[in-house]
Amino acid sequence: MSSVFFNSLGCILMTLASYIASLQVFRRFKKSWLNPLYTGTALLLIILLFCNIPLSAYQKGSSLFELLLQLSVVSFAVPLYKEWPLMKRHLKKIFSGVFAGTSLGIFTVYIMSQLFHFNQEIMASLIPRSVTLPVALTVSDGLGGTTAFTVFFVLFSGLFSVMMGPKLLKWLGINSKAAKGLAMGTSAQMLGASRSLMWGEEEGAMGCIAMTTSAIILSLFIPILLLLL
Amino acid sequence: MPWLIQILLLAIFLIAGNFAAEFFHIPLPGSVIGMIMLLILLVTNLIKLEWIEKAASFQIKHMSLLFIPFVIGLFLSPNFIPLLNFHFLLVLILSSFCSLLGTAYSVQLYENIKRRSQK
Structure with missing residues (x-):
């Protein structure tokens, strides 16, 4: 149970960290191709490959984002x-x-x-x-x-x-x-x-x-x- | 309104939307139904914009964060290479052009007709 919890927490923190880092880069240089969606993904991809984390483990931990995405559709009101x-x-x-x-x-x-x-x-x-x-x-x-x-x-x-x-x-x-x-x-x-x-x-x-x-x-x-x- | 309550309020609309979709067999995603319900309540002034504005605007502003896990899943999935198929890309490019131009030209046509009838 606790390993599942730490696994998801780790995935969420890694994703957040990559996003925040790339957002800082974007705000600093203000180039449209530095969109945090591309740079954040690239950064996270490097971290995952470097730490040898398999996709299945990452996806199990990141289901919170799926829920948040649905919530953001509601926010469009x-x-x-x-x-x-x-x-x-x-x-x-x-x-x-x-x-x-x-x-x-x-x-x-x-x-x-x-x-x-x-x-x-x-x-x-x-x-x-x-x-x-x-x-x-x-x-x-x-x-x-x-x-x-x-x-x-x-x-x-x-x-x-x-x-x-x-x-x-x-x-x-x-x-x-x-x-x-x-x-x-x-x-x-x-x-x-x-x-x-x-x-x-x-x-x-x-x-x-x-x-x-x-x-x-x-x-x-x-x-x-x-x-x- | 504190943050947590704002988010909970949005979550209630999501749950209600999912429930409505299931219960009344509405062929819309629950999140879209929740959004429509929230919009109606905002327009009829039953819910004040301040109650949810902070959380909703924050979520929309940082929506690209929520896309990252999906893109990762796509890149690392074994299906990714076969997806770069010439036929798929052709369909995607052509249909994107159709959506883009279909909308742009029909809006312009509408505006031209309206302008002519006003003269």
Whole structure:
């Protein structure tokens, strides 16, 4: 019993230490590629490999973070509430934009999965690729996907959209603040919302709104998708 | 409100959301239902923003910490190398473009139509 306790405590402390160290580096140098998500992960990976800690031991100890991630989805009620007047004013615009992006994404995944003959497990893990991780994991689980696949698909889509999205939007001449924020939030969830905050307050608010509403819209698709898969 | 109570309050919404999802067979993740319930109570002023604001904002600000264990799990999992498959990456890239442009163009179209009708 006590060894389990110390094991989890050790995992949590190691993760926290790597995060805090990389956050300090980020605050010091303020470069976007020094995002604590990348540097913190790299640091922790080095520690784990160096101390020869197997993945199974680490994962057993880190289940607290899974719970906290779910809790942070609940926390998104706060930014949504703060942007409530903006949301009410632009309800139709937000809904049509986010709905179009989310459903087009699902449609593309579905068509291409048929084309490449992916099995159901892979398709179920691909479908929630555009929404924030805690919601994506729940959706993929409900559809019969796997955690490792879903995490990879979500992170790859998010990173790709956040790297290419702003350039693409500029190149295509999309200057509307709402269009930029909503597009980034819909396609790159949390990463996109924080990227759109760099453009300005309205873009950031729209990114945050898009990230949450796209998670809700995608969850609403589950019953339809269960019939299709 | 002290920190612990703020976090407990958020946890109550998570538990209630999970319970509602199970009990009423709602096909939404429990955390999303909890968030919607909290939002409704905030909008109707039954819950004051100050009661949860500190804990919620702190959690969102440091959300990338919570992603780290998942990324570690991904890198160290034996499934990682087969995931770097050309077909997967192609689907991810194309569908990301579709989401991005689908949203951007429909919002712009909506704004253009609105502007024209106002003239």
